[in-house]
Amino acid sequence: MKELNTDRKIVLLRLLHTMSPSLLYKWWKEDSTLSLTPQSFHPLSILSNGKTKVGELSYELERKFPILQQTLADIKSSGIEAIPISSDEYPLWLKSIHDPPPVLFAKGKKEIMHHHPLIGIVGTRHPSPYGVKAVRSLVRDLTEEGIVIVSGLAKGIDGLAHQTAIQAGGSTIGVIAGGFHHIYPKENHQLASQMAESHLLLSEHPPYETPQKWQFPLRNRIISGLSKGIVVIQGREKSGSLITAYQALEQGREVFAVPGPIFDPCSLGPFKLIQEGAKLVVSKQDVMEELRISPVHYWEHS
Template sequence: MLFHIHHCRGIGLKGTKRLFEALPALPTLFELSPSVIQKITRQTSANLQLFYKDLHSFPTDRYLKLYEENDIQWITIMDPDYPHSLKHVYDPPFLLFLKGDKSLLQAQKKLAIIGSRDATSYTINILHSMIPTLVAKHIVIVSGLAKGADTVAHKEAISAGGKTIGVIASGFDHIYPRENENLAGEMMENHLLLTEYPPYVKPERWHFPLRNRIISGLSEAVLITEARKKSGTFITADYALSEGRDVLCIPGAVGDPLAEGTNSLIQQGAKMVLSIEDIFSELGV
């Protein structure tokens, strides 16, 4: 039933959450009148009309078959293999689409690595040095397939023979950025790519901050390399802190715009990383 609701337009994450909380038996939703559904979900009339139409017409069986034919797996928040740590974040995704090695979700140690899309040689050199040692300890690297630090993290994990998980802000048919389509293909074959959006959904600006809660929610800790003071990286750090995750930061030069974010987080209490041992101590390795 969650699969069906997830594909309906006009409902959104908040509306789905309200339905989930109000209806212990979701199949009874089909029996409800539009006015009752609107009262539960607090949708606008336009969105309610869209949702009610899709609720009673979306071809679920056809999409289930289509996903199976294209090796797209999916899990809901009610499934036993849904990541326990993700279940307890603020507004957890009710459904995840997966391509690749689903078993990576159950890896004991997962470290999110994020940073600036304008990552410099400083980030590249540090990750090139650290990631082989991390994956040698069977730590799975989680990131967002974005330009810059994310791309470096995924590629270094792969080249070092480790495993990596990519969390994207679109459906599988619309990999973003397009320059990472080959990297995404490699990850869908031998690692794991996941998203809360159906394959046909294009990336929207507001998807990216939401995506960050999944990155931090999957991981035991979040390592930040370079970041401006006001950036999407800060959103992920906020999610991590609110979820009780450790936030680790690589310090940078005073006055460097790409170090302002990390240095500020350290000043606020984030763990300063000066060596690989600092990461191991936080992960209990």
């Protein structure tokens, strides 16, 4: 069989991810080209102890491809691009985590995800006035240094982080659960449309999939996987923000936390992270120094 084109690789990756995600990742790390060319000792056969037959997989791919080809065409006509993990356009930082999405669906300016550094900002869906002020101040200052802001397009801190980055003239990436045809929450539809036009939206799910509860923790690993570090601004002791922070630690990323008033339950998450070794953040310098990011210098012309 000849080398697969991009559309066939996308279908193959979705097919294999449904069958066995662990086998897919092992195969990709063994052969990043994901070639189905017949050979005596194909990596798939070896890794599956002979249970996966390359010939049978090739047949299944060609059987399902015509059905899914129309879906891929519909996706492209909506301005959405599917990026397989074997592509050079797939972000290198995300490839480095232990369970990267086999296919990324992207809408907007793809070049933004290759910009460095990217910093994730996450926090509670119900920020206090202090939290609102903190996220606006920190995101504005980081954006002015050329840092791209990554978040989850959720209500609260996430949405504020995206909005502030846009207002400050910077770039931002929103990682969503579910597909692009089902943006959640509804109050962020306009923000999502703006980001899909001038910034970037990402998902590991096809556009037609509705968001499910289990997809949100999975989404968080993409936020941290894309980022050089994660900043938590307000979050309860057991919250999605802390899940993102712990995933960042597992991925070898830096974790930062903004302290808050001691009587606010949403301060407990950042306090816990700081007690466990996260860097306390009160200004952009705390982030930049830890990540060794050089400040942007503005030169005046005489």
